[in-house]
Amino acid sequence: MKIHEYQAKELFGEYGLPVQRQEVAADAKTARAAAERIGGEVVIKAQVLVGGRGKAGGVKLVDSGAEAERKAGDILALTIKDLPVEKVLIAPAAEILQEYYLGMILDRGSKTIVLMVSAEGGVDIEELAVTFPEKIHQLAINPVAGIDAPALRSVLSAAFPVPQLREQAEDTVYKLYRLFLEKDCSLVEINPYAKVDGEQLLALDAKVNFDDNALYKHPELERFKNPEEYSEDEIEARNNGLSFVSLDGTIGCIVNGAGLAMATLDIVKLYGGDPANFLDVGGSSNPEKVLNALRIILGNPKVKAILINIFGGITRCDDIANGILMAMDQIDIKVPLVIRLIGTNDVEGRRLLVDRGFRVAERLSDAVEQVVKQV
Amino acid sequence: MSILIDDNTQVIVQGITGRDGSFHAKTMLADGTKVVAGVTPGKGGSEMEGIPVYNSVAEAQLAHRIDASVIFVPAKFASAAIREAADAGVPLIVCITEGVPVLEMLENYYYVGEKGVRLIGPNCPGLISPGKCKIGIMPLRIHRPGGIGVISRSGTLTYEVVYNLTAAGLGQSTCVGIGGDPIIGTGFIDLLALFENDPDTTGVVLIGEIGGEDEEAAAQYIKDNMSKPVVAFVSGRSAPAGKRMGHAGAIISGGKGTAEAKVRAFTEAGVAVAEKPDEIPGLLHGRS
Numbered sequence: 001m002k003i004h005e006y007q008a009k010e011l012f013g014e015y016g017l018p019v020q021r022q023e024v025a026a027d028a029k030t031a032r033a034a035a036e037r038i039g040g041e042v043v044i045k046a047q048v049l050v051g052g053r054g055k056a057g058g059v060k061l062v063d064s065g066a067e068a069e070r071k072a073g074d075i076l077a078l079t080i081k082d083l084p085v086e087k088v089l090i091a092p093a094a095e096i097l098q099e100y101y102l103g104m105i106l107d108r109g110s111k112t113i114v115l116m117v118s119a120e121g122g123v124d125i126e127e128l129a130v131t132f133p134e135k136i137h138q139l140a141i142n143p144v145a146g147i148d149a150p151a152l153r154s155v156l157s158a159a160f161p162v163p164q165l166r167e168q169a170e171d172t173v174y175k176l177y178r179l180f181l182e183k184d185c186s187l188v189e190i191n192p193y194a195k196v197d198g199e200q201l202l203a204l205d206a207k208v209n210f211d212d213n214a215l216y217k218h219p220e221l222e223r224f225k226n227p228e229e230y231s232e233d234e235i236e237a238r239n240n241g242l243s244f245v246s247l248d249g250t251i252g253c254i255v256n257g258a259g260l261a262m263a264t265l266d267i268v269k270l271y272g273g274d275p276a277n278f279l280d281v282g283g284s285s286n287p288e289k290v291l292n293a294l295r296i297i298l299g300n301p302k303v304k305a306i307l308i309n310i311f312g313g314i315t316r317c318d319d320i321a322n323g324i325l326m327a328m329d330q331i332d333i334k335v336p337l338v339i340r341l342i343g344t345n346d347v348e349g350r351r352l353l354v355d356r357g358f359r360v361a362e363r364l365s366d367a368v369e370q371v372v373k374q375v
Numbered sequence: 376m377s378i379l380i381d382d383n384t385q386v387i388v389q390g391i392t393g394r395d396g397s398f399h400a401k402t403m404l405a406d407g408t409k410v411v412a413g414v415t416p417g418k419g420g421s422e423m424e425g426i427p428v429y430n431s432v433a434e435a436q437l438a439h440r441i442d443a444s445v446i447f448v449p450a451k452f453a454s455a456a457i458r459e460a461a462d463a464g465v466p467l468i469v470c471i472t473e474g475v476p477v478l479e480m481l482e483n484y485y486y487v488g489e490k491g492v493r494l495i496g497p498n499c500p501g502l503i504s505p506g507k508c509k510i511g512i513m514p515l516r517i518h519r520p521g522g523i524g525v526i527s528r529s530g531t532l533t534y535e536v537v538y539n540l541t542a543a544g545l546g547q548s549t550c551v552g553i554g555g556d557p558i559i560g561t562g563f564i565d566l567l568a569l570f571e572n573d574p575d576t577t578g579v580v581l582i583g584e585i586g587g588e589d590e591e592a593a594a595q596y597i598k599d600n601m602s603k604p605v606v607a608f609v610s611g612r613s614a615p616a617g618k619r620m621g622h623a624g625a626i627i628s629g630g631k632g633t634a635e636a637k638v639r640a641f642t643e644a645g646v647a648v649a650e651k652p653d654e655i656p657g658l659l660h661g662r663s
Binding site for chain 2: 278
């Protein structure tokens with residue numbers, strides 16, 4: 001789960017991390033009032049769940065209430081990488097003397113939590129990692145052993161040679177690590193971690209991602225959920241127990257199992273088609289799930305044909321066939337369906353469908369070839 | 376021969392009275408696996424299809440030699456089940472459960488390592504040596520005994536690959552689903568080493584997907600250490616960045632974990648990469 005900067009900063013505040021006073025507004029008038037309450041020069045920042053806000057014109061400095069209202073209005077009218085800006089964050093404009101970077105991520109390869117520190121923050125850290133990898137200092141934290149204090153000091157000294165600043169950064173890292181573990185994060189990032197007037201380090205931006213598998217342990221994070229993280233059909237699919245990602249193409253896909261679903265999309269592309277979605281109906285073979293899957297896919301006007309690819313294991317092919325027939329009776333399917341069934345109870349499943357006039361393939365390549373021809 | 380399991384492997388099922396546990400315990404038994412006991416706390420003393428049920432792994436261990444345990448408990452209890460089996464010294468633990476929190480898995484990884492036992496999974500279909508033993512949920516009938524080792528991050532995609540192997544007359548020594556999560560107990564490299572040393576394995580199919588860099592590491596390992604032919608397949612070539620494609624581990628983040636990078640790594644290591652599962656048998660024939 002991803003959350004907005006203002007939400008991440010709220011969480012940072014709970015952990016005693018150095019954040020500024022902030023207000024959030026969903027309309028220009030409220031933004032103006034917030035700017036006037038804060039007083040002086042303020043920054044107005046678009047709250048969207050993607051990077052690159054600055055370049056898209058989503059971050060503006062203003063020094064009056066009237067200007068705040070105007071600029072906030074402009075920002076709230078923006079759409080950044082397909083996401084409409086619905087809220088802005090208003091905070092005091094900070095006089096930045098230097099920008100650093102602090103981040104923590106779960107590293108699958110080394111099976112540790114890796115802390116990344118750089119004295120060159122403010123830029124795209126992934127770009128920096130490619131162009132100047134030596135400018136990012138790293139510390140691998142074994143979760144069983146915890147943070148090795150001398151090793152942390154030495155890593156931080158590379159970016160913060162001044163002891164006073166290093167101590168502040170050290171305090172920030174310990175708090176960030178506690179947040180990472182306690183809230184089951186997969187990523188926390190402060191960029192920029194900025195030195196401002198008075199030799200003080202502040203988190204001027206904040207990014208936190210949570211592990212979806214662990215959300216059940218954290219009812220307190222419920223309030224941070226943003227429906228716009230997922231498209232409408234993705235949410236509907238999730239409510240129906242389906243794993244779904246919308247894509248841009250014209251061929252709707254229904255597959256059982258995530259790996260086979262991904263491979264099916266790849267093969268559709270290989271044959272010159274363009275998949276409209278990733279959809280995994282999961283391991284169980286409830287006919288209702290197939291019906292719901294078809295309904296969601298048919299809700300997408302771009303879909304010109306549908307490919308159903310089932311390799312029965314726990315999933316029974318006759319249940320899938322019954323789901324398809326149920327859908328035929330309940331919804332008007334105007335696009336061609338291409339079906340491939342194999343595995344548990346495939347003979348029964350195929351018979352059910354053939355009796356109703358469907359052609360059912362056995363080989364995946366054949367099915368893909370057929371569906372691509374339909375669009 | 377086979378790796379990890381053979382026809383003497385005695386298996387217990389943790390979560391045997393649950394919906395999935397009971398169904399698959401019965402199926403494994405019917406498929407010829409020596410399922411000697413089941414564990415469900417509070418249900419000790421009962422029986423499930425003639426399989427004795429115990430309250431704990433330790434209790435089951437008093438009455439049976441346990442070579443492997445397979446876990447079907449819900450995600451909330453999976454970590455405790457893994458640790459219970461590890462504490463009892465069960466040498467092979469297979470966790471089928473999907474949805475285990477990643478930080479818990481990180482700790483479990485070190486925990487089982489310290490106990491000196493092997494964990495497969497979580498979020499995996501298990502493993503099978505056709506004709507000898509099946510610990511997991513894969514359909515037996517698509518498999519044939521033979522010389523191909525299969526290692527995969529996926530479930531149904533593995534079935535697709537195995538189906539194509541069997542159809543082409545290529546049986547399997549052992550097929551292992553390592554799981555689709557970011558942190559898993561046993562990775563590609565551990566299993567490649569076992570297959571390299573298994574006299575009955577003549578070639579290996581490695582099925583990877585987007586996310587992480589384990590395939591890249593495996594490619595390097597194959598180049599440096601494997602004499603047997605390896606054919607790879609990588610799914611997710613058409614996946615958009617930043618979206619989790621079903622598996623918790625299948626996500627392209629920060630430009631890393633792309634299918635292109637993995638395919639490139641395999642190609643550079645001299646490993647043939649199939650574009651579709653039905654190309655795999657031909658590529659294996661061409662190499663072995």
